[in-house]
Amino acid sequence: MAAPGRRCPGCGSAELLEDALYAQQQLVCAACGCVLAEGLLTTTYSEEEHRREVAYSQSTGQKEQLSRCLQRGIRRVQDLCKVLQLPTVFEETAVSYFQRAMQHPAFHLVSLEKKELLGGCCVFVTCRQHNWPLTMGTICSLLYAKQELFAGVFLSLQKELGLSVPALSLADLVKTHLNSFRLFQHSADIPAPFVEDKEKMVARTLQIVELAGETWLVTGRHPIPIVTAAAFLAWQSLQPGTRLACPLARFCRVAGVDLPPPAHLRLKELLEILLRMASQLAWLRVFKLDKKTVVKHIGDLLQHRIFLLKNAFCVEEEEEQHAVALGEGSPGSPRAVAQEKGCPVGIKHRQEGGTRPLLPPCLIQPRKRLRMAAPSAVDSAVSGDEPISDSEIEQYLRGPEEIRAFSKAKAW
Amino acid sequence: MDGASPLERYLERCGGQFKDDLSTSLQLFTPMSPYDLDLPIQATEDVVFSSQFNQPKELPTDFSSVDLSFLPDIAQDNKEQNLSKDGNETQKELDGSIPRNEDSSGIMDESSLSYPDATRPSPEASGMCPLTPMTPMTPATSASESSGIVPQLQNIVSTVNLACKLDLKNIALHARNAEYNPKRFAAVIMRIREPRTTALIFSSGKMVCTGAKSEEQSRLAARKYARVVQKLGFPAKFLDFKIQNMVGSCDVRFPIWLEGLVLTHQQFSSYEPELFPGLIYRMVKPRIVLLIFVSGKVVLTGAKERSEIYEAFENIYPILKGFKKAS
Numbered sequence: 001m002a003a004p005g006r007r008c009p010g011c012g013s014a015e016l017l018e019d020a021l022y023a024q025q026q027l028v029c030a031a032c033g034c035v036l037a038e039g040l041l042t043t044t045y046s047e048e049e050h051r052r053e054v055a056y057s058q059s060t061g062q063k064e065q066l067s068r069c070l071q072r073g074i075r076r077v078q079d080l081c082k083v084l085q086l087p088t089v090f091e092e093t094a095v096s097y098f099q100r101a102m103q104h105p106a107f108h109l110v111s112l113e114k115k116e117l118l119g120g121c122c123v124f125v126t127c128r129q130h131n132w133p134l135t136m137g138t139i140c141s142l143l144y145a146k147q148e149l150f151a152g153v154f155l156s157l158q159k160e161l162g163l164s165v166p167a168l169s170l171a172d173l174v175k176t177h178l179n180s181f182r183l184f185q186h187s188a189d190i191p192a193p194f195v196e197d198k199e200k201m202v203a204r205t206l207q208i209v210e211l212a213g214e215t216w217l218v219t220g221r222h223p224i225p226i227v228t229a230a231a232f233l234a235w236q237s238l239q240p241g242t243r244l245a246c247p248l249a250r251f252c253r254v255a256g257v258d259l260p261p262p263a264h265l266r267l268k269e270l271l272e273i274l275l276r277m278a279s280q281l282a283w284l285r286v287f288k289l290d291k292k293t294v295v296k297h298i299g300d301l302l303q304h305r306i307f308l309l310k311n312a313f314c315v316e317e318e319e320e321q322h323a324v325a326l327g328e329g330s331p332g333s334p335r336a337v338a339q340e341k342g343c344p345v346g347i348k349h350r351q352e353g354g355t356r357p358l359l360p361p362c363l364i365q366p367r368k369r370l371r372m373a374a375p376s377a378v379d380s381a382v383s384g385d386e387p388i389s390d391s392e393i394e395q396y397l398r399g400p401e402e403i404r405a406f407s408k409a410k411a412w
Numbered sequence: 413m414d415g416a417s418p419l420e421r422y423l424e425r426c427g428g429q430f431k432d433d434l435s436t437s438l439q440l441f442t443p444m445s446p447y448d449l450d451l452p453i454q455a456t457e458d459v460v461f462s463s464q465f466n467q468p469k470e471l472p473t474d475f476s477s478v479d480l481s482f483l484p485d486i487a488q489d490n491k492e493q494n495l496s497k498d499g500n501e502t503q504k505e506l507d508g509s510i511p512r513n514e515d516s517s518g519i520m521d522e523s524s525l526s527y528p529d530a531t532r533p534s535p536e537a538s539g540m541c542p543l544t545p546m547t548p549m550t551p552a553t554s555a556s557e558s559s560g561i562v563p564q565l566q567n568i569v570s571t572v573n574l575a576c577k578l579d580l581k582n583i584a585l586h587a588r589n590a591e592y593n594p595k596r597f598a599a600v601i602m603r604i605r606e607p608r609t610t611a612l613i614f615s616s617g618k619m620v621c622t623g624a625k626s627e628e629q630s631r632l633a634a635r636k637y638a639r640v641v642q643k644l645g646f647p648a649k650f651l652d653f654k655i656q657n658m659v660g661s662c663d664v665r666f667p668i669w670l671e672g673l674v675l676t677h678q679q680f681s682s683y684e685p686e687l688f689p690g691l692i693y694r695m696v697k698p699r700i701v702l703l704i705f706v707s708g709k710v711v712l713t714g715a716k717e718r719s720e721i722y723e724a725f726e727n728i729y730p731i732l733k734g735f736k737k738a739s
Contacts, residue, residue, distance in 0.1 A: 136686045151687045164678050167671060168686075219670050220689035220706040360667050362707045382607070384628035384635075393639045396589045396604065403585060 010034035069115065070102055077119040080142060084134070090126045097122040097161065106160045117145050117153045124154065128165045133172035135224060170213065170223060174206050177227045182256040183235065190254055193242035196235055204234035207302045208270065214309060215273050216360035222262060228252065229266040237298035244292055269361055276356075277301050277308040313358035559729040563660035563712055563721050567623060568630040570655045574617040574638055574648040583613065586644050602637060609633040613641065617648075620656075627655055627718065658715040662725060664708045669735045673704070677731070693728065700724035704732070 007014055008029035015030040027036040077098050081091040098119055101107050107118060120143045127134040140150050158165055183190065184198040208230035212218050218226055232251050236243045248267060252259035271291045278284045278294050278301060287293065294301075301308060356364065398406065580600045584592035590602045590613075599612040609623040609630070619637060624630035634653060641648040670691045674683040683691040690711075693702040698720040703711040710728065715721045 136684075151684075154684075154687075155682070158682060165682075166678070167674055167683060213671075216667060216706065218685075219667075220685055222686055360706045362705075363667060382626065382628040382632055384631035386632060388632075388636055388639050392606075393636065393643055396587055396640050397643060398586055398588050406585065 006036075008032060008034050008036065069112070070099070073098055073102065073115055073119050076116065077123060080120060080123045080139075083142065084123070084127075084138075086123075086127065086132065090123070090130060090132070093129075094119075094122045094126040097125060097163070100161060101157055104160050106156065114149065114153055117143060117150050118157065120145065120150065121154045121157045125157065125163055125165055128168065129163075131166065131169055131172060133169060133176045135168070135173070137224065168223060170209055170218065170227075171206060173223055174209055174227050174230075175202055177224065178202050178205060178231060180257060181231065183254070193239060194246075194254055196238055200238060201231065201234050204238065204298075204302070205231045207305075208233055208298070211273070211302065211305055211309075212266075212270060214305075215313075215358060217266065217269050217273070219360060220362075221266070222260070225260040225262040225266050228257065228260060228263045229270055232263075232267065233270060233295065233298060236295045240296040244295060271295075274298065274301055276312040277305065280308045280311040309358070313356060558726055559664070561662050561664065561725070561729070563662040563710075563725050565625055565658060565660045565718065565721070567657075567659040568625070568627060568655060569620065569622045569657040570624075570630045570634060570653060571618065571620050572634045572638065572653045573651040574613075574619055574641060574646070575651050576617050576647050576649070578613065578615050578617055578641065578646055580613070580615050583641065583644055587640060589640075602640070604633060604636055604640075607633045611637045613637070627658075630655065655716060657713065658718065658721060659711065659713045660715070660721040660725075661709065661711045664710060664729065664732055666708050666733075666736050667706055668704060668708055668732055670704065670706055672735050673731070695724050695727060698723050702728055704728075708732075 006016060008016065008031065010029060011032040011034070013029055013031035016036065017028050017030050019026050019028045028034070029036065074095050077094050078091055081094060101118055101122065102115070107115070110118070120139045124134060124136065124139050126132075136147065136150060136154070139145075140147050143150070157163070178198070178201065183194060183196050183201075186192070186195050205227070209218070209227060212226055212230065229248070232248050235251065236246070246254075248263060249259055252263075268291075271294065274294050275289060275291070278289050278297060281297075281300065281304065284297055284300075289297070578600075580592055580594075583600050583602075584590045587600075587602065589604060590600045592600045597612075599614045602611045602613055603609070604611075607624050607629040609621055611622070611634070612620040619634065621630055621634045621637065624633050631653060635650060638648050638650050670683050673691055673693075674681045677693065680695065681691050681693050690703045690705040693704055695702060699714060700712055700720055701714045702724060703713075710725065710732075712721045712724050715724070
């Protein structure tokens with residue numbers, strides 16, 4: 001706490017509180033809210049115990065084994081944990097990682113900016129080890145850090161300290177991310193038909209995310225856009241009548257959540273998967289479903305998803321022959337279009353355009369031209385010790401007039 | 413234990429052919445080498461990985477060459493007296509080594525439970541072989557056929573010492589294929605067309621040559637750069653040519669379930685989809701870094717020799733096949 005006798009300059013009250021706002025210490029008056037000081041305060045020995053800075057004339061040298069930089073860093077880690085409302089055991093673990101990292105020779109001479117990020121990385125690693133769903137985006141925004149810099153520090157921390165960081169649990173991430181959606185309570189700026197029950201939405205979003213995981217939409221991709229797209233589909237499908245007309249951008253605005261740019265693509269991919277599954281459901285075949293109307297039937301599709309996935313997507317090897325035949329038959333037409341236009345034929349035999357192998361989207365639509373194996377005949381002829389002709393080297397040298405012209409132009 | 417515990421049933425199936433060799437038993441409990449087992453167990457590692465995600469597979473019943481001597485009790489009664497003493501000793505070893513060895517905790521728990529009652533180990537309900545822990549320390553080389561895929565070399569980085577001080581401004585003025593921007597980088601960037609490479613030439617006389625597709629091409633290119641510098645009037649030599657890094661890539665032609673790979677090979681893998689779509693696998697032997705992508709493309713880097721790339725790929729291919737996740 002602040003030194004006794006300090007009063008708020010605004011209202012004169014003696015009730016001063018330490019508060020950690022955005023992981024920075026602030027001394028705030030409890031009565032009027034006036035901020036007395038930011039950052040560390042220099043006070044007496046009792047403060048020194050709690051790792052705050054102390055004026056030299058009053059310092060007792062008790063905590064001299066900790067350098068100022070380390071003290072500051074530890075304080076920052078503790079404040080981060082308080083802001084994120086993490087349990088105390090996380091704080092201790094994060095501080096111990098931070099101390100270990102700062103003593104490691106690899107991080108001694110790292111810039112102060114990176115040392116700050118190091119504190120954030122330690123908190124992040126601790127959360128991941130305890131399966132607390134925290135994304136890098138959250139930590140970066142708390143630290144005002146660039147994600148590339150954070151990524152570099154995180155990877156080197158993981159390597160130098162040999163920490164094992166388990167994978168982010170998608171189910172926990174869904175629950176935490178949905179907590180930040182403001183659709184679960186009635187409020188003035190949310191239209192009544194948009195409000196949704198949290199339990200139902202979480203359950204359905206989890207199912208859609210699981211479906212995405214099974215159909216290769218999650219591997220290698222950033223998790224948050226997938227969760228956003230899944231939440232949108234879940235929300236729409238719970239009351240399709242009123243919500244079908246609402247686009248993704250508006251949904252995110254109403255929910256008070258950022259719309260990550262890849263979410264549109266994820267939504268498209270999810271809808272394509274759902275359409276394929278719908279083509280296998282007997283009572284849906286009569287409807288000519290498109291991307292809008294399939295949303296109404298998401299409940300049914302999710303209920304039978306295991307069966308539908310097995311039927312809608314065939315095993316790879318057989319599909320290759322189909323692909324060859326299809327490729328010759330209709331060059332250039334994407335399979336999704338064929339699927340939506342064509343009526344599904346019998347139940348037993350698979351239509352050529354109806355099924356495709358269950359592969360990640362990068363394999364279904366390769367954007368790069370697949371390069372053939374480089375011709376090695378030319379390469380193998382090189383021995384490395386061949387004679388080098390003078391003419392070949394001369395071509396790389398400038399003639400005298402050229403040099404004159406160049407030096408005149410560049411004024412070297 | 414009372415009744416037939418799963419442990420007993422398993423050993424009954426195996427027929428109780430245990431060697432009585434205590435010296436090898438201690439090997440099993442050293443934390444860093446849980447793999448000093450005979451080949452049959454090692455070969456089943458791959459089986460174990462794929463079986464984790466499918467139904468529990470039938471365990472091979474022929475364990476005649478397997479060393480199960482860490483278990484103190486066997487079918488015959490006459491050996492029990494001999495082993496009871498040894499059993500106590502090894503039990504102490506076991507208890508001591510349990511906290512050290514979290515990776516093979518599966519084995520340890522089973523064995524420690526069985527000791528007081530002199531029962532035998534058995535596979536757990538999940539079908540995982542108790543003798544093969546879940547997380548390997550080194551990737552197991554498959555005794556089966558090779559993959560048939562050869563990684564293509566994409567880039568070779570080499571260095572050479574020209575052993576003379578160079579005037580970079582002079583070089584940039586007299587050479588057509590050179591660029592020099594001292595404010596941006598303190599070296600001349602020179603390029604030649606055949607072999608298509610780039611070189612960084614420093615004023616100390618050291619040179620880095622990148623972009624070649626084979627070791628011989630890299631050497632030829634470096635010699636050409638040295639000749640250019642020679643023709644510009646500097647007494648350039650060609651000392652200490654060394655290949656520093658080789659990068660190769662290939663395609664296994666099936667999608668890979670990266671989440672599963674990072675679960676089982678946690679010590680070697682780093683998979684952060686928020687940062688990078690691929691999984692970074694740091695192989696210990698040979699010391700190669702592999703970037704594994706969901707599409708099945710693999711990039712191998714960090715090699716000093718071509719054989720290291722091939723060996724690394726042969727090591728990773730059976731592991732990747734285990735994560736093929738055919739649907």
